[in-house]
Amino acid sequence: xxxTPDDSVGAFIPGPRAALAGAAGGxxxxxxxxxxxLFDVAGHVTTYGNPDWGRSHGVAAAxxxxxxxxxxxxxxxxxKTKTVELAYGLTGENVWHGTPINPAAPDRFPGGSSxxxxxxxxxxxxxxxxxxxxxxxxxxxxxxxxVFGIRPSWGAVNxxxxxxxxxxxxxxxxxxxxxxxxxxxxxxxxxxxxCGGGGFGLGPLLKVGDAWINADPGTARALxxxxxxxxxxxxxxxxxxxxxxxxxxxxxHFRCAQAEEAWATxxxxxxxxxxxFGPGVKERFAAAKAMDPGKAAAGRAFRRLFAxxxxxxxxxxxxxxxxxxxxxxxxxxxxxxAQNAVREATMGVTAIAGLAGLAEVTLPLGxxxxxxxxLSLVAAPGRDRLLLALAVQVAQAMGLA
Amino acid sequence: xxxTPDDSVGAFIPGPRAALAGAAGGxxxxxxxxxxxLFDVAGHVTTYGNPDWGRSHGVAAAxxxxxxxxxxxxxxxxxKTKTVELAYGLTGENVWHGTPINPAAPDRFPGGSSxxxxxxxxxxxxxxxxxxxxxxxxxxxxxxxxVFGIRPSWGAVNxxxxxxxxxxxxxxxxxxxxxxxxxxxxxxxxxxxxCGGGGFGLGPLLKVGDAWINADPGTARALxxxxxxxxxxxxxxxxxxxxxxxxxxxxxHFRCAQAEEAWATxxxxxxxxxxxFGPGVKERFAAAKAMDPGKAAAGRAFRRLFAxxxxxxxxxxxxxxxxxxxxxxxxxxxxxxAQNAVREATMGVTAIAGLAGLAEVTLPLGxxxxxxxxLSLVAAPGRDRLLLALAVQVAQAMGLA
Numbered sequence: 123x124x125x126t127p128d129d130s131v132g133a134f135i136p137g138p139r140a141a142l143a144g145a146a147g148g149x150x151x152x153x154x155x156x157x158x159x160l161f162d163v164a165g166h167v168t169t170y171g172n173p174d175w176g177r178s179h180g181v182a183a184a185x186x187x188x189x190x191x192x193x194x195x196x197x198x199x200x201x202k203t204k205t206v207e208l209a210y211g212l213t214g215e216n217v218w219h220g221t222p223i224n225p226a227a228p229d230r231f232p233g234g235s236s237x238x239x240x241x242x243x244x245x246x247x248x249x250x251x252x253x254x255x256x257x258x259x260x261x262x263x264x265x266x267x268x269v270f271g272i273r274p275s276w277g278a279v280n281x282x283x284x285x286x287x288x289x290x291x292x293x294x295x296x297x298x299x300x301x302x303x304x305x306x307x308x309x310x311x312x313x314x315x316x317c318g319g320g321g322f323g324l325g326p327l328l329k330v331g332d333a334w335i336n337a338d339p340g341t342a343r344a345l346x347x348x349x350x351x352x353x354x355x356x357x358x359x360x361x362x363x364x365x366x367x368x369x370x371x372x373x374x375h376f377r378c379a380q381a382e383e384a385w386a387t388x389x390x391x392x393x394x395x396x397x398x399f400g401p402g403v404k405e406r407f408a409a410a411k412a413m414d415p416g417k418a419a420a421g422r423a424f425r426r427l428f429a430x431x432x433x434x435x436x437x438x439x440x441x442x443x444x445x446x447x448x449x450x451x452x453x454x455x456x457x458x459x460a461q462n463a464v465r466e467a468t469m470g471v472t473a474i475a476g477l478a479g480l481a482e483v484t485l486p487l488g489x490x491x492x493x494x495x496x497l498s499l500v501a502a503p504g505r506d507r508l509l510l511a512l513a514v515q516v517a518q519a520m521g522l523a
Numbered sequence: 524x525x526x527t528p529d530d531s532v533g534a535f536i537p538g539p540r541a542a543l544a545g546a547a548g549g550x551x552x553x554x555x556x557x558x559x560x561l562f563d564v565a566g567h568v569t570t571y572g573n574p575d576w577g578r579s580h581g582v583a584a585a586x587x588x589x590x591x592x593x594x595x596x597x598x599x600x601x602x603k604t605k606t607v608e609l610a611y612g613l614t615g616e617n618v619w620h621g622t623p624i625n626p627a628a629p630d631r632f633p634g635g636s637s638x639x640x641x642x643x644x645x646x647x648x649x650x651x652x653x654x655x656x657x658x659x660x661x662x663x664x665x666x667x668x669x670v671f672g673i674r675p676s677w678g679a680v681n682x683x684x685x686x687x688x689x690x691x692x693x694x695x696x697x698x699x700x701x702x703x704x705x706x707x708x709x710x711x712x713x714x715x716x717x718c719g720g721g722g723f724g725l726g727p728l729l730k731v732g733d734a735w736i737n738a739d740p741g742t743a744r745a746l747x748x749x750x751x752x753x754x755x756x757x758x759x760x761x762x763x764x765x766x767x768x769x770x771x772x773x774x775x776h777f778r779c780a781q782a783e784e785a786w787a788t789x790x791x792x793x794x795x796x797x798x799x800f801g802p803g804v805k806e807r808f809a810a811a812k813a814m815d816p817g818k819a820a821a822g823r824a825f826r827r828l829f830a831x832x833x834x835x836x837x838x839x840x841x842x843x844x845x846x847x848x849x850x851x852x853x854x855x856x857x858x859x860x861a862q863n864a865v866r867e868a869t870m871g872v873t874a875i876a877g878l879a880g881l882a883e884v885t886l887p888l889g890x891x892x893x894x895x896x897x898l899s900l901v902a903a904p905g906r907d908r909l910l911l912a913l914a915v916q917v918a919q920a921m922g923l924a
Contacts, residue, residue: 326832328763357828360836362729362763427758431727435761437839438903502839 203238604639
């Protein structure tokens with residue numbers, strides 16, 4: 123889709139912008155923002171990335187509370203950004219609205235599903251942007267586009283007025299070019315940390331061996347300095363393997379349980395409406411419809427145990443560290459098979475926070491062949507603000523503003 | 524030292540027994556016990572394993588509260604057991620009182636310093652016995668003699684009326700042939716668990732790679748079934764490395780900081796009295812006296828960080844699993860150099876709980892060339908009772924009464 127003069131990368135959805143001035147003088151005053159086009163803004167159609175969704179849902183009557191919070195805090199809304207159709211995909215492709223250009227690597231995918239928000243931030247069109255993250259939809263485009271991103275603890279940020287994909291996994295996250303801005307938005311949107319035990323703050327740092335081995339060697343190497351910076355703050359990282367059953371097993375359980383939930387959430391509308399989907403999305407919803415209930419139940423059962431395992435491991439303040447994505451953004455035009463292979467390797471890692479509802483921040487601390495890769499720091503639910511403060515310190519230690 | 528008819532392994536200190544009947548009908552009624560000869564029993568000399576200590580201290584005026592607790596709970600005291608001189612050694616050798624025979628492997632050391640208590644329990648002379656553990660003095664003889672043993676959280680059990688070696692490391696522990704008896708004694712001596720956060724109980728299980736690699740291959744193999752039994756209760760163990768700086772570094776910091784404390788505690792008496800010490804003990808106190816204050820300070824500084832690291836890692840209920848000792852008991856008569864090598868490999872592991880004040884239970888779940896080795900389960904301070912309950916379940920799963 124052709125870029126407009128004030129949208130150099132095609133980040134915004136085509137058509138009239140949903141633009142609103144923020145309150146004067148709030149904590150986000152002076153910051154411009156955008157929101158993924160699955161958050162309602164009163165008077166505008168929410169497309170959820172799909173024209174048939176927009177047509178069948180019409181103009182939103184109310185603004186999502188999270189957007190209202192941003193406006194009340196002084197941020198100016200500059201528009202709504204592109205998303206993979208129904209947020210069900212990680213490349214960032216959208217055949218209806220056009221795939222945004224990744225400003226950090228124009229020959230590569232921007233990552234999705236929050237592709238427009240990530241590219242709008244990376245291109246400097248706005249200071250921060252809201253996305254949503256069910257299975258990686260903030261973390262992956264942040265890693266691919268070289269910006270900061272957060273997937274907060276599940277349930278920490280209000281998702282009323284936002285389209286759902288898998289409600290027990292969905293989170294409202296955001297992107298920023300500066301760690302300090304990422305943290306400032308957190309001061310507005312996040313509840314006060316509820317971290318329980320010990321009063322230890324954060325630490326120790328746990329280097330998740332499974333995820334580092336899963337990453338391609340160049341990505342792992344590129345993030346070594348970032349890991350060292352985190353170690354400078356939290357002490358030498360302890361190597362740990364989180365998934366003796368294999369990351370592929372995590373992905374499989376996530377995929378099955380989440381697909382069942384996606385179909386339960388969106389299948390009714392799909393069956394009633396018979397929407398047209400672009401390639402990839404169509405096949406994934408077909409697979410979701412056909413999901414074996416036994417596999418989905420096994421996924422849900424695994425999830426319960428895995429969540430307990432992770433939450434107790436992190437209850438005292440431990441922080442996981444691993445490459446957000448196992449590789450930089452794949453190049454545009456790779457085959458669907460190659461995309462699927464990347465997806466599997468990626469979601470074995472994103473499933474860690476996804477299954478357990480953990481807080482994850484990704485920091486743009488590496489480059490591979492010129493393309494960005496992110497380092498993730500992950501904490502137990504309820505430590506989002508501490509985690510953002512840690513991200514600011516790590517970014518400073520790495521010489522980022 | 525010649526065994527007497529009712530002391531088949533030479534576990535008790537020579538001379539008249541400190542024997543006292545317990546109260547009728549308490550929770551430990553019907554159980555016979557012994558206490559390491561560093562706990563005071565009114566009217567008896569506490570030798571601390573060294574004749575000069577006994578001579579210079581004379582008859583104890585009061586009974587240690589922990590011993591009184593056992594008597595009031597109904598246990599019968601059968602006598603006081605041998606200890607390495609001033610509890611400063613891990614082989615269990617005592618040239619003055621005679622080294623007790625390891626009933627499970629008579630050609631091997633019993634382990635120390637609580638050698639008499641471990642062998643009295645292993646030989647069936649008593650149902651349980653008190654020891655003390657500063658750097659491994661319950662855990663190692665328990666592993667070597669094939670009995671259950673606990674080193675409780677630091678500070679959990681009253682050490683008044685017990686001779687000190689390193690007060691910030693010293694703990695009162697005990698031995699039993701049955702996990703259920705180990706736990707029953709805990710119900711009497713331990714405070715109610717103070718475990719904080721989350722309400723998760725225990726888990727996940729963390730397989731401490733450093734310690735498994737540090738163990739000889741036969742020991743690691745022999746404990747595989749025990750680990751699997753624990754996994755059956757807590758789920759698949761996550762592999763973790765606790766000491767990227769190396770277990771040898773842990774040992775070195777422990778050794779330096781603890782030696783300084785040992786000299787601060789006992790140096791005055793040694794200088795005033797000029798006691799005769801057996802081989803090994805003499806050299807260790809000479810080294811303690813000569814300890815470089817800079818090294819001791821570095822050890823103390825490391826300890827603070829390591830303790831925070833371990834406590835936050837375990838705050839949510841995680842349980843460490845590793846071989847208690849890296850090998851079965853060394854054979855009697857090996858050289859002092861060989862003993863020192865075993866000591867170094869052993870104390871790199873025992874230092875984990877020692878430095879961080881953790882609760883550790885050792886279970887007699889393996890045999891190597893016929894000699895016992897123990898599996899340790901280790902939890903955050905304040906979870907001693909939960910840990911004992913877990914040990915009972917693991918023992919049951921392994922077919923032990």
